Amino acid sequence: MPRPAPERLSPDHYPHHDIIQTRFQDLDILGHINNVAMAVLFESARVRFNRAIGLLRPSGHRFLVARVEVNYLAEGGFPDDVAAYHGIGRIGTRSWEILGLLAQNGTPIATADVTLVMSAETGATELPEDLRATLGEWRVRAV
């Protein structure tokens, strides 16, 4: 069973970090953060990351989420906050990756790999140069 590469568990790998609150609603019947709730935490942190780096939608374009992979590493709980770390992975012609890590009390609890596709009315389309430049400034780092 392939697991995330070791650098993916290091906060230093990611150029952006944020603090996200957990909610009572995130807990499942075992009292841990449910695996879908973990995806919600990543989503909220990712939207905040996109805003933080000034990622605006070019007019007439949309970003579509094409693929989400979450690897679960340890159980999370409530009410402690989670630390969210994000950076940009692969940048393709028409798509890019946002890579994330959630940690709670210093322990990595999950990673997320999200692929976004730039979409116009006519289907997938090439990334504009200014978007490509912004993404390039927020690449994950070697650790």
Added chain:
Amino acid sequence: MPRPAPERLSPDHYPHHDIIQTRFQDLDILGHINNVAMAVLFESARVRFNRAIGLLRPSGHRFLVARVEVNYLAEGGFPDDVAAYHGIGRIGTRSWEILGLLAQNGTPIATADVTLVMSAETGATELPEDLRATLGEWRVRAV
């Protein structure tokens, strides 16, 4: 259409306050905090309030939510935090009220009135004296 009493919109009415993050997931198709998401925000703040005042479950007892009333006052958004204000309302023989207010950027956006019932194996049961004493210390205040 009856609306919340004016003091219910004042943060000074409530002895406890907290900051709750909003999430992208809270938004509805109009881009506002969905009314169910507002109930989730209240729930999360209420559980944190219960923990903050040391409300522990007497062994063999449970608190059940018997009634929730939410009044919507203004639209909320993401990503701004909301301020949550809570205090204890009516304390009955077997039940009590938790009263709450959410505000965003200084504007009251919703109030919640929640009735809890103390339950034992045999059904609703009287509040133990120590619980009654704790609740009494956190009553909402005249403003």
Added chain:
Amino acid sequence: MPRPAPERLSPDHYPHHDIIQTRFQDLDILGHINNVAMAVLFESARVRFNRAIGLLRPSGHRFLVARVEVNYLAEGGFPDDVAAYHGIGRIGTRSWEILGLLAQNGTPIATADVTLVMSAETGATELPEDLRATLGEWRVRAV
């Protein structure tokens, strides 16, 4: 502690019924349908009810949820479906009530009283006659 009037627990009180699936996500740490999830079930059933009775938004108008009251009567579970019953309550000048009941395996588990307000750019506004007529056809019934 006031409770719903007896007729509110009778499916015959409501002119519309529907079947709503429960989800694993609806369960809380005690294995019962969480009280916010109950509000989600009501919301989903209510939107379907509005569509079923042909409630369209007059152009330039919106319905806003002004107040939601949920009374919890018994615990619900997964994976059994719930039966949702809805009808129209009080019809005011600028607002109206949607009254609902959820039952699971023949047992009433919760009621909801929702007040909606007709809103235009300029604030709350009077209900148009055709909306008032439609609502009148779906009133709850004496039982």
Added chain:
Amino acid sequence: MPRPAPERLSPDHYPHHDIIQTRFQDLDILGHINNVAMAVLFESARVRFNRAIGLLRPSGHRFLVARVEVNYLAEGGFPDDVAAYHGIGRIGTRSWEILGLLAQNGTPIATADVTLVMSAETGATELPEDLRATLGEWRVRAV
């Protein structure tokens, strides 16, 4: 950008199918099923699949979700139901895959690949023979 193999989009690939209701809550600000809501739909269908094939937890053991990959193929909406198709993929020594497809109105909208790990108090542990046999009966099929 790798995409799901063509057979993954065919209902015939999967030995189990079910119908899952969508909810108004599943919609995002664009009026489509949000990508996290898609994960909720898969989760609910997967739990029902596990129950349908009689997957019981051996005493002292738990299944942990180790990895979830969702590929988004087309936009989904409300209130139409989705069809959920599931089967077992790779069966390893200590883990196995559940593979799923969601379709709406005959159009594939997403696939999910979920890896579960058998866990005991002492960590990951081997799959018991009876579990392995049950999983073997529900393998996805060549199409």
